[in-house]
Amino acid sequence: xxxxxxxxxxxxxxxxxxxxxxxxxxxxxxxxxxxxxxxxxxxxxxxxxxxxxxxxxxxxxxxxxxxx
Amino acid sequence: xxxxxxxxxxxxxxxxxxxxxxxxxxxxxxxxxxxxxxxxxxxxxxxxxxxxxxxxxxxxxxxxxxxxxxxxxxxxxxxxxxxxxxxxxxxxxxxxxxxxxxxxxxxxxxxxxxxxxxxxxxxxxxxxxxxxxxxxxxxxxxxxxxxxxxxxxxxxxxxxxxxxxxxxxxxxxxxxxxxxxxxxxxxxxxxxxxxxxxxxxxxxxxxxxxxxxxxxxxxxxxxxxxxxxxxxxxxxxxxxxxxxxx
Numbered sequence: 001x002x003x004x005x006x007x008x009x010x011x012x013x014x015x016x017x018x019x020x021x022x023x024x025x026x027x028x029x030x031x032x033x034x035x036x037x038x039x040x041x042x043x044x045x046x047x048x049x050x051x052x053x054x055x056x057x058x059x060x061x062x063x064x065x066x067x068x
Numbered sequence: 069x070x071x072x073x074x075x076x077x078x079x080x081x082x083x084x085x086x087x088x089x090x091x092x093x094x095x096x097x098x099x100x101x102x103x104x105x106x107x108x109x110x111x112x113x114x115x116x117x118x119x120x121x122x123x124x125x126x127x128x129x130x131x132x133x134x135x136x137x138x139x140x141x142x143x144x145x146x147x148x149x150x151x152x153x154x155x156x157x158x159x160x161x162x163x164x165x166x167x168x169x170x171x172x173x174x175x176x177x178x179x180x181x182x183x184x185x186x187x188x189x190x191x192x193x194x195x196x197x198x199x200x201x202x203x204x205x206x207x208x209x210x211x212x213x214x215x216x217x218x219x220x221x222x223x224x225x226x227x228x229x230x231x232x233x234x235x236x237x238x239x240x241x242x243x244x245x246x247x248x249x250x251x252x253x254x255x256x257x258x259x260x261x262x263x264x265x266x267x268x269x270x271x272x273x274x275x276x277x278x279x280x281x282x283x284x285x286x287x288x289x290x291x292x293x294x295x296x297x298x299x300x301x302x303x304x305x306x307x308x309x310x311x312x313x314x
Contacts, residue, residue, distance in 0.1 A: 002113060002120075009110065013120035018185050022124045022178040023109075026131065030283070033170045037290045044294060045310050048301050052311050 080305040082156055083296050086289045093289060097282030104275035112269050124182040126272060129256065130280035132175035135203060136238055138168035138284055142210070143235045146228035158224025159299060161231055162214050163291035167284060169207035176200060187251050195244035196252040199237055206234040220299060 003009040012019040108126035115122035142164040149157030179197065180190045191197065210227045217223035245254050256273070257263045263270050300306050 001110060003110065012123065013114060015119060015121035015185055018121055018181045019123055022127055022181045025177045025181075026127045026174050029170050029174055033167065033287065034290075037287060037294065041290070041294050041297075044298050044301070048297070048306060048310050051301070052307060 077154065077156070079156065079296055079300050079303070083293055083305075086293050086296075090286065090289045090293075093282050093286040097279050097286050099279075100275050100282060101279035104272050104279050108269075108272035108276060112272050113266070115269075118186060121182060121185050122269075124178050125256070125269075126276050128175060128178040128182060129273060130276045131171045131178065132200070133277065134280045134284050135168055135171040135175050135200070136241060137281070138164055138171055139203060139206070139231075139234070139238060142168060143231050146231035149224055150228045150232070155221070155224070155299070156296070158220070158228065159295035160288070160292055161210065161224065161227055163288055163295050165207050165210040165214065165227075165231075167287045167291065169204060169211065171280075171284070172200065172204040172207060176204065183251070189251075192251055194250040194252065195248040196241065196250050199241040199244050202237055203234075203241060206230070206237060210234075 010016055010020075105126060109123050112123070114120050142161050145157045145160035145164065148154055149161060176197070179200075183192070184190050210231050213230055214223045214227040217226065244250065245252050254264075256265050257270070265273070297306050297309075
């Protein structure tokens with residue numbers, strides 16, 4: 001272990017601001033890319049399901065007798 | 069080999085294969101990044117000149133080398149897509165471009181916050197930094213062109229041509245620190261020389277490189293699967309996946 005205490009670890013020998021800024025940016029950008037990819041997958045699947053249901057409803061409506 | 073490869077040219081097979089590989093890539097990437105980052109940020113000795121600021125290297129170098137590696141793999145996919153007109157190669161291009169752009173942005177940002185305390189400047193217009201910035205614009209160009217066409221066959225072709233033209237930037241980035249005078253330091257790890265770094269610092273760097281590579285693989289597989297089910301959403305195999313029979 002290179003650091004005597006947790007606060008020494010945070011200070012990074014005086015370079016804390018720069019080091020943690022780099023860490024924060026990397027985590028944030030990689031994290032949001034991952035989340036965006038997962039959310040996108042959900043959206044695609046929902047859209048496929050919705051489209052399928054719409055077609056099913058249209059088919060059912062065609063079979064129905066005209067009651068008007 | 070072609071006979072063995074052939075069935076994977078079917079979208080359904082590729083989707084399933086990518087799905088099988090995905091958890092392993094994710095798992096090993098998480099393991100190696102955890103080991104590499106803890107080792108690099110907590111246990112590796114501080115640099116005799118740069119102190120603890122050198123630890124940014126554990127983000128900067130893997131992101132930068134993967135930004136170029138991702139571009140190369142995107143360009144290979146673009147080449148396959150253009151020459152053999154394989155739709156899935158175009159999808160791979162579309163899947164990789166945003167990941168490459170994020171890696172490039174990380175390389176540029178971590179470089180800037182490393183440059184400020186070490187060089188006294190966030191940014192200098194030298195060859196290495198400028199060519200890496202051009203790499204970011206190339207990625208953004210590929211993303212924009214792919215998104216600009218609603219006809220995805222055309223979109224893949226147009227984006228693929230830009231991706232291939234942009235390959236010229238890769239050797240420029242790589243050799244920029246040798247061809248021109250720059251503030252940027254020379255390569256730390258080289259194929260031909262002994263690494264200019266102590267092994268206590270080098271090992272975590274190599275592990276992080278591996279971790280970033282596996283993370284790139286994980287994200288590529290995820291995004292490639294997304295592209296596949298979007299483009300093939302009207303096909304029976306996709307419907308069978310997500311719609312349960314009543």
